[in-house]
Amino acid sequence: MKEQKKQPELRFRGFTDDWEQVEFQSKIKLIGGATPFKDNPEYWNGNIVWLSSQEIKNKYVSNGTYTITKKAIIDNKTRMVDAGTPLIVTRSGILAKRFPLSIPTIDVAINQDIKALLFDQSKLNVNFFVAELQSKEAYILKKIIKTGTTVQSVNLPDLNKLIISVVSDFKEQEKIGDFFQKLDHTIALQQRKLELLKKLKRGYLQQVLPAKNEFIPNIRFVNYFNDWKYITLSDLFKYEQPAEYIVKSTAYDVNFKIPVLTAGKSFILGYTDEKFGIKLASSDAPAIIFDDFTVSSHFVDFPFKVKSSALKILSLQNNQNNFYFAYNILKRINYKPQNHSRHWISKFSQFSVAIPTPDEQQNIGNFIKIIDNTLLLQEDKIKKIIDLKKGYLQKLFL
Template structure:
């Protein structure tokens, strides 16, 4: 008989921080956090608004795409979680989470749920656990618009460790996410830098030299056809069905 792994017999993960040995406990979301729905903001959208509207686009871009409101219609507090309930077919926003980091700044839009972790639930742990969780993604059939209900979200069941272990795990993933965000900003800057160089290091229409050049080069660039620079230009094609090497494995 095959040996049953301890992590199967006991409700624990394969990898843990030192000092934690207790089983994780199965709980519904309603047992670890409170749920509420957002409110419509369409009539209060303003380019000069003081408050950021937390909608699906904002959450799915991790806060990069913003809309503003003149009114704080549905306040979100620090350490609350915004959770996307509705998404178009094949969308990537459904079940995404955004952890609120500041007070008096964010207002919860309709079709976004506000999740308030209980005192014995670490917000970053729950944010990481809920984000695109496979349970919620099951409701997206890729054909019709997905709309998660309050009931479906509240009855979501997962395993939870002690609060101390949640804190350890939450801090660990926060550090990883912060590092990823830092490298993402560096990558974005490099992409913008490359874009600028592409514009300046190739001649503009009607010109024969670029705006920016390496030292030691002063000659005009010459106009040539692609055929002058390559020996052959070929296109792809579909193999004949008689060639079994392409069709049978």
């Protein structure tokens, strides 16, 4: 194959050499692993970290759900991989949306759904190459991921033919690799802050809401002394089964601007221009969309329509109750439907919840909302940094 030479849109100062474009397989060797026989106790709970696809999420990985022994390595086809060797997921449902890639910080073993990428790291900088692959994620998802009967997988022959960029000047590779490494560290730091905020919220909820069968919480706002009273969820909420609406566009514009909601992960299925039957949720009277399939709920504060028989719209029975407080009460209900039941909503009367006076509800609701607003700001900060990284990935690579 004749090599092509190009330059990216954006360069660091002092670098002017052309970039070479070559096939993936000319620089990278793929090796896979395996799962040791699970019924052999001599293979498990050793001191070797064994990774499966579920552990390949963040840029760096240092531990897994399971550990294995040296005997498992000797007797099986699982492989040991040196620290600093990039790992990709080659078979998983996550490949429908993402192309997971991680760098282990310790020596690890891998299973059959992971491939390790081996190359001469004295000629190809690891962080540079990882960013290179990340810059091609959209192409990989569209052209190289194939859909099987159960899960998605990487078409390895196509991956081997993927055109990658190689910079002959190793110092430029290091410069670009270090830049993206710093961005990744910033993202990881902000994500840790987000997790700490979520943990803080969980802790506060345990303190400001009573435990099961209790009548007062551990922490209260001043001047509140009365016991909370127990009512059923059906006393707290009323619900309706919405009609189904037709999606007329998958994109928002001036003609199609009313979201059509559905069950499942997509939630917003598309948009429509139909105004009949619109549910207008405002800050004074928001709504909860309740998903009967997954027993999950979404707090909605915008106009919407619904296209799903599995969704219900919840509103308060008594407007004196605080909606934000009630929403967090609902999310505390711990119930798993049996046999994929679609009728959890009919069990409302079976669940009792403790509520205080409307005034105390207002204080608790406002307090939780402050925390949630902080969470939203942190999530937005992370999104902006990730979007910034995506922009640089497109400009700093071919």
